[in-house]
Amino acid sequence: MPRIAGIPTRDAGPLLRVLYKFARRRFGAVPEPLTVSAHHMKLTLAGGRHEMAVQRASKVLPANIRELAVYRVAQQLGCSWCVDFGTMLQRLDGLDVERLREIDKYETSPAYSAQERLAIAYADAMSVSPVAVTDEQVAELRAEFGDAGVIELTYQIALENHRARFNSALGITDQGFTSGAACQVPVPADSAHGAG
Structure with missing residues (x-):
């Protein structure tokens, strides 16, 4: 409640x-x-x-990249509402929600592509306090997604931090x-x- x-x-x-x-x-x-x-x-x-x-x-990044990063933020911050809703949105977008069970092993799981691993790691780095993003990480993301893609990814991750913290604070x-x-x-x- x-x-x-x-x-x-x-x-x-x-x-x-x-x-x-x-x-x-x-x-x-x-x-x-x-x-x-x-x-x-x-x-x-x-x-x-x-x-x-x-x-x-938000049309620069592929949906799977954006949605996995957003889901990871919700999961890492412990927002069960966001995890629930985000899983539904991924399912409705036709994305494979079964692989979300492997997200804690994203670095080694064959369920995730190299691009997805970069996005998930970035979500992790942006969602800790203090923020742990590195110059090297942003450079790698820029090379993969371009400047507009990095801005979109950053915005989406920051927005999900807002949502997850709002929901968690209010129970x-x-x-x-x-x-x-x-x-x-x-x-x-x-x-x-x-x-x-």
Whole structure:
């Protein structure tokens, strides 16, 4: 259960109901982070516009590179909601989610390409405190993905750090997107057991 309960549909104003309907259609359920952040509608709207703009702009890197790096951040920071949601997004993109079981062995696992290993290592280096990125690492990434690719990768990793830390701080946990259970609960806060 999150530390701040999400706003249930019955308590949502007209604009929030529209957002919930859009999210439900797009994802099969209303993401719990939306229901929680809805307590501050201006930031919710700003965040939604930002997420959509980033999604439209992120076309330089192959989806597998971007999504693996984002997934790794979620996994390393312990955001079970992000891992759950990210796994669903990868599955919907037609990516192999079975190999995510091997991500802790990415350096040696044949399930990952050299490009993917670079991206995952970069996600690791960006997600520790203090940040552990090296000049050599960025040079290697530039040679592989170009400047625009490195900027996109860096942005995506930084954004996932934001999401994962937001969700973890507020106690937002997995919602069942991977199992499909989320489709049974339109807005987590509407359920009898709360938002869990």
